Amino acid sequence: MHLLIIAPEQIPVPPPVGGSVEHCIYQIAKQISPNHKVTIVSRWRANYPKKSVHGHVTIIRVGGQNRKKYLSNVLKTIKGKHYDRIQIDNRPTFVHAVRASFPHTPISVFLHSTTFISPPMTTRKQAARDLARANLIIGNSLSLQKHLKRTFPNIKHKVRFVHLGVNLHQFRPKTKSRSHSSSRFVILFAGRLIPRKGIPVLMKATRIVRRSVPSARLYIAGGTGKQGYKSYLKKLARSLRIPVTFRGYVSRSQMPKFYRSGDCFVCPSQGHEAFGLVNVEAMASGVPTVASRNGGIPEIIKHQHNGLLVTNYRSPKAFAEQIIRIAKQPVLAAQLSKQARLDVQSKFSWRATASKLESLYGAEHTNH
Template structure:
């Protein structure tokens, strides 16, 4: 097959930092390209070439100040070419225009969250209309698949799911940290600095934790499009009198070392977390992980087996209780971390992601 992947308009593929969607596109393409030809179109950015060729992958990068301009440039780039499958990542609004340009080609929409099928990004009616022209709608978790089927019952027969993966050779356990007054208990968070990621809950949990574990401190990796929100978080940390380090955007290459720098990883998502790639990366890195029992996260973390889940995830005290277990019970922390690495190795490789996606696309029979 020749597969065309249309990336969102915000970040180039491969992403220099952040960009979990673009990262997934690149990793899936690398695995699929061992058996198929893959063309990716993504955003053009300074210091990136307009065209890259990596084995059987060709990446074209086009300019685009907004979604409409970007999509127009994408369609100009691919006009006149033949593809067996066109995969559109996280942009259902692109489907009608792509369908008009390729009326006889199978189209898949790969969704990484509910953001672009929900208000305020779109209406349910508009999303249903956009998705109706696709042959496949692929979610990144069973939770997202079920949400799509409930929300859009008329196209439920087109919906599938494929779990994401992790580079197991990059994200791997490092040397165990020895805690003392010179090695405090480090709690890690990685993700965009936006309200639904739950950072204020984690900060308040850290304040509670420090009553039992005085050395506890919080390291936050990730950027934000709204500097005012980061300032709010900094002010909250100051008011709570907790030590918080904002690491900013960390490159994909540096992320494995970030995970290995901590004693515990926490994902306190407050909105629906379709998958939670950071949890898989942390677990692969041999890090005890605490996360909200929310969305697709329980498909990754099994409570008290390979991590800890927080049911009352709006409660700082509930998070503090689980994190304190890891901080004060080293044998439990080691057992969770060991099982996490085993489970991720068995279940969440990019090869497994690519193979399942290939099986779905080989059918081409949903429309």
């Protein structure tokens, strides 16, 4: 099979920092069996070559100041070529134009969240039209699959899901346990600094945690589109009188080290979290994880088995209770981190993601 993957217009593949969608595209493509050929078309950026080849994966990068210009450059690049299957990541609006150029090629849309099928990015009507033109719609969790089936009942027969993965060599537990002479208790957060990620809830929880664990401090990795929001968070940290370190954007290569620097990872998402890749990365790194019981997160974290879930995730107190358990119960913390690593190894490797995708495409191929 020759698979073409069309990436979104903003960030090159592989991404220098951030860009979880582009990161997933790159990792999955590399793990697809070398019996197949993969071509990725992605955004070009200075310092990146226009074309790079990694074994059976070819990445072609094109310019484009905006979505429309980028899409037109993508179409020029792929015109007249033959592909057995086209996968469009996270941009359902691209389907119409791609379908016009490739009327007979199976097209799938791989969705990483509900963002691009919901207002303000699009209307429900437009999203339904875009998705109807695809042969297959893939969500990154069972939760997202169910949401798609409920929201777009006319296409529910086309919707599948494939869990994402993690690089198990890069993200791994620290080799020796840290000597507790540095007896600080470090709480980690990683993600974009945007309201629905729930950072204020985590900050308020940290203040409560510090009453019983005075050494607790919070490290936050992630960038923000809006400077104003970061200033608000810094002001909040000062008013709560809690020690918070803002690490800003942390490059992909530095993230494993960031996870290993913590005693507990927290994902306090307030909006629907389709999958929550950060949880899998933290779990692979052997860090006990506390997260909102929300969206696709319970498909990854099983409460008291490989992590802790917070049902009342609007409540700082509910988060504080679970974080304190990890701080005060080293046996529980060790059990959770050991089980988390085992579960990620068996279920959430990029190879598992790629092989599930291959079998979906193979099965669909035989139905054509």
